[in-house]
């Protein structure tokens with residue numbers, strides 16, 4: 001089954017050229033360009049600037065100023081083009097996906113305000129940050145010199161030398177990084193939430209150049225898909241390898257994915273396979289496949305792990321739900337490949353939807369089906385208690401009698417918390433066992449167990465529904 005479409009009114013507009021108006025419909029968007037189809041069948045211009053364009057958001061046309069129109073293909077009488085706003089560059093993906101007009105340069109309006117914020121930073125924190133930036137620069141230059149010296153070397157020789165440098169000087173650098181993180185934790189331990197935010201912002205501006213050397217840190221900060229924890233970051237966490245063009249960049253990438261929190265993500269992937277296997281052995285109805293629902297499934301690596309033999313295709317039937325089309329598409333692609341490899345197609349349904357839809361659904365069972373094993377990892381860390389409680393209640397409605405539901409949430413004792421907040425700009429809603437248990441207190445007849453994985457940073461709420 002393919003990804004279910006979220007119905008949305010088409011975004012339409014007009015290009016104004018030599019006083020005439022040419023209507024178009026927007027079919028997609030890149031960050032800085034709209035992909036359009038001219039609905040009167042002709043391209044007004046190609047590779048030229050037009051006087052202006054408008055798009056109609058809800059009811060009102062919004063002028064987006066002078067644009068360049070670049071025709072890119074035309075089949076029959078279909079006139080396709082990219083429209084690139086040039087007078088005021090816009091975030092066209094936001095315009096298309098979220099119906100928001102966001103100027104690409106709007107951050108520049110705030111430079112003076114942001115520069116003034118440094119006055120609110122504690123002197124000892126400024127000194128810590130300045131020293132760190134200096135010390136990182138010392139390491140960076142040394143590693144860069146080794147890269148430069150290997151530039152003309154045979155690739156196999158260069159690879160051997162890099163392995164050796166990573167194992168010795170690289171590991172020493174990672175330990176230095178650990179020590180500096182420990183100092184940071186001590187320094188910010190008594191901060192209020194507002195102080196964390198201010199100092200974290202200041203800190204990231206100072207170490208920005210270092211952040212950009214690391215594929216992982218760059219992605220958590222820039223968030224190309226609008227949120228931290230996207231399928232590319234999950235892939236990086238699972239790969240746990242030295243990624244990057246330079247030695248320094250590789251080390252800056254490897255360090256954050258060796259943390260307790262990153263290990264917890266790898267641990268939960270394995271734990272889920274074990275839990276699903278246990279749910280299969282204990283399934284309420286042995287005459288059929290175990291029905292599994294993954295909520296906020298992302299790339300669903302654990303589902304790919306689940307299918308190792310052709311017989312598994314008949315043992316499990318999966319429903320995967322996520323709001324991100326790209327993550328869901330990736331899950332679908334790889335699960336399809338697993339089915340092809342095993343010569344036994346996996347029974348899987350892919351739903352592009354938000355859990356917020358569940359909260360509003362009048363007939364949730366008709367919409368999402370009943371399941372024997374429901375789980376959600378990496379979602380509840382973003383939900384406030386009232387929303388989390390409502391989502392849990394609705395998921396419980398989808399659970400078959402005798403079914404089991406497992407929800408993950410990072411624990412308040414996550415040792416990577418400061419690192420995540422200051423270096424990765426990754427703020428979660430942490431929970432304690434009591435908070436977690438309280439979310440499910442009103443689920444009728446439910447029994448609970450709460451446990452953590454090996455690193456003790458990830459906690460699981462394991463809910464069982466009584467059999468009939």
Ligand SMILES: C[S@@+](CC[C@H](N)C(=O)[O-])C[C@H]1O[C@@H](n2cnc3c(N)ncnc32)[C@H](O)[C@@H]1O
Nearest residue numbers: 229296297298322323324327353354355377378
């Ligand atoms: C950190 S990832 C975890 C993915 C997966 N569960 C795993 O452990 O690999 C979080 C996922 O939650 C999804 N997500 C966030 N908010 C959501 C919502 N309101 N409804 C559905 N999915 C959501 C994101 O698109 C993303 O794929």
